Every structure is written in structure tokens, then in C-alpha cells.
Amino acid sequence: MSLQSVPQPSEALKPSEPGWLSLVKTVEQLAGAAELSDIIDIVRTTARDISGADGICFVLKDGERCHYVDENAIAPLWKGKRFPLSTCVSGWCMMHDQTAVVTDVFDDARVPVDAYSPTFVKSMVVVPVRNEVPVGAIGFYWAHKRSFEKEILGLLEALGRSASAAFAAVKARESWRESQQSLALALDAGGLGAFEVDLTDGSVKATKACADLFGINGETPLTLSALLEKIDPADRAEAGKVFGSELMPGGRSDAIYRLRRDGGLRRVELQSRLVFDPDGRPCRVSGVVRDVTERFEAKERLDALMAETLRASRLTDLGAMASALAHELNQPLAAGNNYIKAAERLMAKDPEKALDAMSKAGMQFVRTKDIIQRIRGFVGQGQASRKGENIESLLQEVLELARIAARHHGVTVHLKVETGLPMVELDRVQIEQVLFNLLRNAAEALENQPTRQVTVSAVQKGEMLEIRVHDTGPGLSPEIAENLFMPFRSTKEGGMGVGLSLCRKIVDSHGGKLWYEGSEITGEAGASFVFTLPLHLTAI
Structure with missing residues (x-):
């Protein structure tokens, strides 16, 4: 077996032969390669001039096999054929990620003699093509046995590295195109249009979907002023911040604006964020827009x-x-x-x-x-409508009406409110309905009970207000409690079963929770219905 040591890239000599001039031209061509087929074609047409070889092959790794994709040789070699990685020199080159130098194909254990005997090949050099890991190889073949000087090996490995760089660039562009296509599909599926504003010159890039949402056709230049002109005048000043560096602290915005289009009023949701340059300065605004008119009307x-x-x-x-x-x-x-x-x-x-x-x-x-x-x-x-409300005032008002029915049933209602509670942002009409419903249920639960008392309490728990309606009735069985808030299920004769379900929806829409607690939780007889509301922290 005749093996020759492989020099490191640093050992390669400076250009001294016409091959190096050809390599420079080839590198320039590879830098402009847009597809893998371009790389293969460039290598196929130039590698023989660079190396002086009698034949070359471009090989790609295809799973566990070597695929001889293309060749340029004085006689046919293996173009179009596939061989196991473990049975050919190209496979050895890729598996070991190093150059294979063979001075005599009939005196090297790595060479499958049966595959080479019918060919002109007597010696060869195979260099790997990498994209982080070997993905292919370039084989150089001579019709006579020969040794390989450092200069020629350096030249061949330089071509391999150039092809590797070109391959990585092509794959990066392919990945970028695929991501752009995936993004376009996602945007289309979500009914989204995308835009980008360059803060240095105010130029705008946008997808066709974005332009269509704003009602801008191909005849109208896509500019920032053209976009803002479509926004309703009442919203225009605020919407202008979405497209500029005046974006809210944190560099993000998500808001709904009115849009004048096709003689009608639409509503669009604009989401945007600031993009910063390496020095931390805002350089552009990227965002998406979608029509939410139907959602708003619904x-x-x-x-x-x-x-x-x-x-x-x-x-x-x-x-x-x-x-x-x-x-x-x-x-x-x-x-x-x-x-x-x-x-x-x-x-x-x-x-x-x-x-x-x-x-x-x-x-x-x-x-x-x-x-x-x-x-x-x-x-x-x-x-x-929602606004800041004094919760004690609201409770007093509801209890005044609820006490009318309570007195009629011999029920006493008590109110306990923690002092200094903050204002609560809520829809007064809706929350009054929740309280009245819970108070009515509590009064009805006390029928035929020896002690008939209902206590309404309000306390602050962290950033939430907790309101509890407790009665001294018999409580609820686990079976009833389990389905308590399901719509159209009622424990009352003739009841529709929408009261508690509706109450929970109202509380949920306010950002709170409504639940039931029995004596096993509270430690006292009776039933408790508890709901929370987020606090608007302004002291009263």
C-alpha cells in the first residue's frame, strides 16, 4: 500500500503555476453560484484545468451511499451510480473528513479494485466538500501512477474548500427561501400582511397582502404617507407611532385602528416591533397587519x-x-x-x-x-362600559335591592368590606347582576333553615379583589357542585340553568374567576360563592 501524508492548509505553497490562476477564476465563479447544480457545473468544467487530472468526479453523500453526480474525464467513470460509503474512496473521504491520497489504486486497501480495473484510473486524490460536516467530495483521477507534491495537494484542497464555501452559501440561501415561503404561507393562513419601515430613509417594504389590506393598488407607490392616509384621521397620529421610532417603551406595539377603505370603515390590528442595529440604535420597524373587522363586529x-x-x-x-x-x-x-x-x-x-x-x-x-x-x-x-368603581358603594346598592327579597324570606344580610380598598375597573351593570344572582341563590338556599343569614365580604388579595357570598344553608352535594357552572343544568324546578354559567362568563370576561367552596374548604357550615376581579389600584 502506498499512502502519502496530507499537508495542512498552512503548508500549501503560494501560487506558482497556471493552476492557481485557474483556481482564482473558479473561486470567483463559485462565489456567484445560486444553486447546487451551478457548483457542480463549475467544478466539472474547471477542475481538470486546475489540477491537470485526466478525469474528475463530483460526488454527493446520499444517506449511506455515495452518489456520483457528474464527471469530466477522458473516458467514462461512474456518473449516475451509487455505492455504499464503506466501499469506495469517496465514502472513506467523507466518513473520515480528510483528503484521501492514492498513488497506486492497485496497492491501497481503500480502493475497490473491481470497480477501478475497467477504468483508466491509476492514481487519485479525493477532497471532501463540507457544510459543517462532509456532504460530498471531489475526486481527481490520473491515468498513470504518480506521487503528489505539497503544491498540488494544496491546490486541490483549496478547490475543495472553495466548493464547500459555495455549498454552504447555497444551502443558506435555500434555507432562507424556504423560511420566506413558510412565513408567506403562515401569513396567508392567518390573513396577515407584513411590512418593514427603514428608519434611516423612511422607505417601506410590504407584502401584497399588506398593500391589499390598506387598499393600495400597484399604481400607487407604497410609502409611509400612503399607508397613514388610509388610517381614520382620529387614529392617524397614534397609528403613526407604530411605524416609527416613537414606538412604546420596549419597542413593541399591538393595537386596533380604524381604516378607511373602499368607501367603508374597517378595523385593522397592527403589531410591530423596533429592530436595533449593533450600536443599539433603532434602524427599522417590522410588523404585521390583519383585518379584524368581522371579529370586532362579532x-x-x-x-x-x-x-x-x-x-x-x-x-x-x-x-x-x-x-x-x-x-x-x-x-x-x-x-x-x-x-x-x-x-x-x-x-x-x-x-x-x-x-x-x-x-x-x-x-x-x-x-x-x-x-x-x-x-x-x-x-x-x-x-x-367599564370604569373605575367604588366597590363598597356598588355592594351597598345591590344589597338595598336584594334585602327586599331577603326580608320577605326572613333572611338577614350582612356586609363586611375591608377599609381602603382600591378602585376596581368593571362593568357595573354586569357585576351587579352577578352579585344579585348569588344573593338570590343564597336566600333561596335558606328556606326552612333555622338560621337564615347571608354575609357578603370584600377583601384585597394581592392584585385581586375577592368578593365572597356566604350563606348558613345546607351547602351542596359533591355531585351538584361538580356540574354547578355548566349551562342548562339547574337544581331548581323549572330553572333554565343559565344563571351561574352566565355569572362565570361575566367574571371571566373581567379577568377574574368564580368558584364554589363548601364547608370542607371553609370550615364552617353553609355554602360560599367566591369571585375575584383585577384591581385598578387607585386608593379611595
Whole structure:
């Protein structure tokens, strides 16, 4: 066996032959290769001139086999054929990631003699082509036995390294194209358009989907001003920050803006982020946009439906407590009527007492008016809106109405509110409905109970407000508690089973949670319904 040591790249001599000039030209060509086929073609057409070989082959690793992709030789070799890595010199070169030098093919254990006997090949050099790991090889073949000087080996390995660099560049471009295609598919699937604003010159790049969302056709230049002109004037100044370096702290933004397009109003969601250069300066803004008009309109319809459902639920609640309301209204009306009759009798005998009776009658009618106003406020449709609310004031208002039914059933209602609670951002109408529903359920649970008490408490737990409605009733069985919040399941005769389900949806929409706790959790008899709400931390 005749093996020759392989010099390291540093041992390669400076160009001294025409082959090095050919290599320089080949490197220039490889630098411009766009596809793998370009690399193979360049090597096939130039490698013989560089090496002075009688034949060359370009080999690619194909799983556990060597694929002889192309060749340029004085006689046919193995183009198009595949051999196991372990049975050919190209495979040895790739598996060991080093150059194979064979001065005599018939005196080297790595050479499959049967494959070489029919060919002109008597000696060869095979250099690996790498992309982190060997992915191929270039074989150089001579029709006579020969030794290989450092200069020629350095030349051949330089060609191998150049082909490796070109291969890595091609693979990087392919990977980039694939990622761009995947991104385009993802954007299309999500109904998204993408844009990028160069902060140095204000130029804009955008996908066709982005331009279409803004209603900009191919005839209109895609500029930042063209995009902003499509934004509704009321939103334009704020939207302008999404496209510039004035982006919110953290360099990210996600907001919905109104868009004027095709004579109508659309709503688009713009998400963007700042991109910084190596010196930490903002250099561009990248983002995506999507049309959320249908989602927005669906939410409006859902909000309207929920508001109507709440109003229907309130009317049902008031219907259920009609006798209690009648009794509550009858008391001040009857008292007022009695005071008026007394005033009539006293008018001639004692005008001063008559006036006092009239004043007391007026107070009773004011009391009647207050009850009616509370009922109207409870039933009133009102638009859904959230703002900071004083939770103690809200609880007092709900309890005033709830106590009417509670007194009718002999139930006592207590209120315990932690002092200094922050404001809570909520929809007052919706949260009043949740509380009224829980209080009504608690009062109904106390029927035929020896002790009839309901306690409503409000305390701060971290960044949440916790409101608890506890009754001294019998509690709930595990079977009932398990399905308590499922819609259309009710423990009441004739009940629709939407009350607690609706309450949970309302609390969830506020960013809180609603749950049930039995005596096994609280350690005291009865049932507790607890819900939380995020706090708007402004002291009251």
C-alpha cells in the first residue's frame, strides 16, 4: 500500500503555476453560484484545468451511499451510480473528513479494485466538500501512477474548500427561501400582511397582502404617507407611532385602528416591533397587519346579546320577587296615605300638626320613589362600559335591592368590606347582576333553615379583589357542585340553568374567576360563592 501524508492548509505553497490562476477564476465563479447544480457545473468544467487530472468526479453523500453526480474525464467513470460509503474512496473521504491520497489504486486497501480495473484510473486524490460536516467530495483521477507534491495537494484542497464555501452559501440561501415561503404561507393562513419601515430613509417594504389590506393598488407607490392616509384621521397620529421610532417603551406595539377603505370603515390590528442595529440604535420597524373587522363586529353582536340576556335575567329576577316588591312598595304608600288622611282631619283643628303629617307623607312617597328608581336602575338596559368603581358603594346598592327579597324570606344580610380598598375597573351593570344572582341563590338556599343569614365580604388579595357570598344553608352535594357552572343544568324546578354559567362568563370576561367552596374548604357550615376581579389600584 502506498499512502502519502496530507499537508495542512498552512503548508500549501503560494501560487506558482497556471493552476492557481485557474483556481482564482473558479473561486470567483463559485462565489456567484445560486444553486447546487451551478457548483457542480463549475467544478466539472474547471477542475481538470486546475489540477491537470485526466478525469474528475463530483460526488454527493446520499444517506449511506455515495452518489456520483457528474464527471469530466477522458473516458467514462461512474456518473449516475451509487455505492455504499464503506466501499469506495469517496465514502472513506467523507466518513473520515480528510483528503484521501492514492498513488497506486492497485496497492491501497481503500480502493475497490473491481470497480477501478475497467477504468483508466491509476492514481487519485479525493477532497471532501463540507457544510459543517462532509456532504460530498471531489475526486481527481490520473491515468498513470504518480506521487503528489505539497503544491498540488494544496491546490486541490483549496478547490475543495472553495466548493464547500459555495455549498454552504447555497444551502443558506435555500434555507432562507424556504423560511420566506413558510412565513408567506403562515401569513396567508392567518390573513396577515407584513411590512418593514427603514428608519434611516423612511422607505417601506410590504407584502401584497399588506398593500391589499390598506387598499393600495400597484399604481400607487407604497410609502409611509400612503399607508397613514388610509388610517381614520382620529387614529392617524397614534397609528403613526407604530411605524416609527416613537414606538412604546420596549419597542413593541399591538393595537386596533380604524381604516378607511373602499368607501367603508374597517378595523385593522397592527403589531410591530423596533429592530436595533449593533450600536443599539433603532434602524427599522417590522410588523404585521390583519383585518379584524368581522371579529370586532362579532364581539359587538355578542356584547349586545349578553346585555339583552342580562336584562332578561333581571326581569326574571324581579318577576320572582314580585310579591316582595309589592309588599315593600305597599308599606310606604299605605303609610303616606294614612298621613294624608290625618292631615285632612287636622287641617281645620291644628294646621301645624296637619303640615307635619303632610311632611311625613312626603317622606314615605320619597321612599317609594327610591325603591322604584332602584328597580329601574337594575332593569335598565344601559350600554356595556367599564370604569373605575367604588366597590363598597356598588355592594351597598345591590344589597338595598336584594334585602327586599331577603326580608320577605326572613333572611338577614350582612356586609363586611375591608377599609381602603382600591378602585376596581368593571362593568357595573354586569357585576351587579352577578352579585344579585348569588344573593338570590343564597336566600333561596335558606328556606326552612333555622338560621337564615347571608354575609357578603370584600377583601384585597394581592392584585385581586375577592368578593365572597356566604350563606348558613345546607351547602351542596359533591355531585351538584361538580356540574354547578355548566349551562342548562339547574337544581331548581323549572330553572333554565343559565344563571351561574352566565355569572362565570361575566367574571371571566373581567379577568377574574368564580368558584364554589363548601364547608370542607371553609370550615364552617353553609355554602360560599367566591369571585375575584383585577384591581385598578387607585386608593379611595
